Amino acid sequence: xxxxxxxxxxxxxxxxxxxxxxxxxxxxxxxxxxxxxxxxxxxxxxxxxxxxxxxxxxxxxxxxxxxxxxxxxxxxxxxxxxxxxxxxxxxxxxxxxxxxxxxxxxxxxxxxxxxxxxxxxxxxxxxxxxxxxxxxxxxxxxxxxxxxxxxxxxxxxxxxxxxxxxxxxxxxxxxxxxxxxxxxxxxxxxxxxxxxxxxxxxxxxxxxxxxxxxxxxxxxxxxxxxxxxxxxxxxxxxxxxxxxxxxxxxxxxxxxxxxxxxxxxxxxxxxxxxxxxxxxxxxxxxxxxxxxx
Numbered sequence: 001x002x003x004x005x006x007x008x009x010x011x012x013x014x015x016x017x018x019x020x021x022x023x024x025x026x027x028x029x030x031x032x033x034x035x036x037x038x039x040x041x042x043x044x045x046x047x048x049x050x051x052x053x054x055x056x057x058x059x060x061x062x063x064x065x066x067x068x069x070x071x072x073x074x075x076x077x078x079x080x081x082x083x084x085x086x087x088x089x090x091x092x093x094x095x096x097x098x099x100x101x102x103x104x105x106x107x108x109x110x111x112x113x114x115x116x117x118x119x120x121x122x123x124x125x126x127x128x129x130x131x132x133x134x135x136x137x138x139x140x141x142x143x144x145x146x147x148x149x150x151x152x153x154x155x156x157x158x159x160x161x162x163x164x165x166x167x168x169x170x171x172x173x174x175x176x177x178x179x180x181x182x183x184x185x186x187x188x189x190x191x192x193x194x195x196x197x198x199x200x201x202x203x204x205x206x207x208x209x210x211x212x213x214x215x216x217x218x219x220x221x222x223x224x225x226x227x228x229x230x231x232x233x234x235x236x237x238x239x240x241x242x243x244x245x246x247x248x249x250x251x252x253x254x255x256x257x258x259x260x261x262x263x264x265x266x267x268x269x270x271x272x273x274x275x276x277x278x279x280x281x282x283x284x285x286x287x288x289x290x291x292x293x
Contacts, residue, residue, distance in 0.1 A: 031272060037265035049262070056266035066267065068242045069250040072157060076246060077225035079161040080168065085217055087165065088172030089210075093202065095173075096180045106177075113171040117230035124163045125235065150236050153243040160244050163231050168224060172217045179213040180206065215282065222278050226271060247271055 038056050043049040060066050095106045112120060127134045128149045136146060149159045183206060191201040229249045232238060238245035238253065245253075251271065255264030 034265045034268050038269050040262055042260050042262040056262050059263055060266050065242055069245045069247045073247045076161055080164045080225050081221040083165045084168040084221055087169040089176050091173045092176035092180055109173055110170045112167050118234055120167050121231035121234035128159055151240055153240055156236055156243045160231055160235055164228055175213050175217055179210050183209055219282055
């Protein structure tokens with residue numbers, strides 16, 4: 001009996017070994033290497049990399065573009081996370097009901113998800129293009145003044161936030177729709193017999209049962225708020241005057257535009273720490289308040 005247990009333990013670890021090796025090679029080691037590189041200078045053609053200690057972090061604290069990118073990312077997350085989750089939940093509840101054309105509506109909601117972000121950004125250029133875009137055509141028809149939505153500091157970040165919400169909501173809707181369809185129909189029947197309204201049934205029965213799905217969607221939404229920069233390249237390239245520069249876009253610009261790999265590594269460490277802190281809050285605090293069936 002003991003030999004069988006040891007053999008089973010060895011077999012289990014052997015099965016896990018390839019996945020663990022790939023995880024360590026492509027995830028853990030790059031993270032560790034980035035932390036190490038953040039304490040070294042950027043190597044040049046005739047100047048090797050040398051240990052500089054916290055100089056890259058001091059440069060980061062003195063960099064106004066870093067603080068601008070961090071602020072932009074905060075407002076971008078505030079705009080995209082609640083809006084995309086709420087819109088996804090609303091769409092899922094709607095298409096979960098039976099009505100004519102439900103399949104077409106589901107397909108319409110999900111279509112932005114299957115499109116590459118570059119294509120999505122080009123589609124939204126049709127709306128935002130000055131003087132020729134759809135929004136400008138509507139404003140002109142209503143007698144309003146022309147406005148450059150992506151060229152103004154006041155509206156550029158909001159404009160790219162709307163693009164991200166439009167892209168993400170359909171993806172999150174699929175998870176909510178699957179969770180709604182997993183709820184036993186007899187709960188709705190019992191609530192109807194008791195005279196409960198649809199809003200009361202959703203608030204007291206459906207939404208609590210959707211909390212595990214909401215946590216999963218929330219984690220993905222937070223990650224995407226720091227990961228999605230494809231539309232920034234197409235729509236604004238961080239402008240105007242860094243009004244739409246997000247943290248990951250700033251890291252890309254520093255690392256590949258100016259080839260300052262040491263400073264880019266320090267910025268990446270800050271991004272990793274921010275995501276780790278958010279993950280601890282989500283799984284350490286929020287998960288304890290969630291009921292799993």
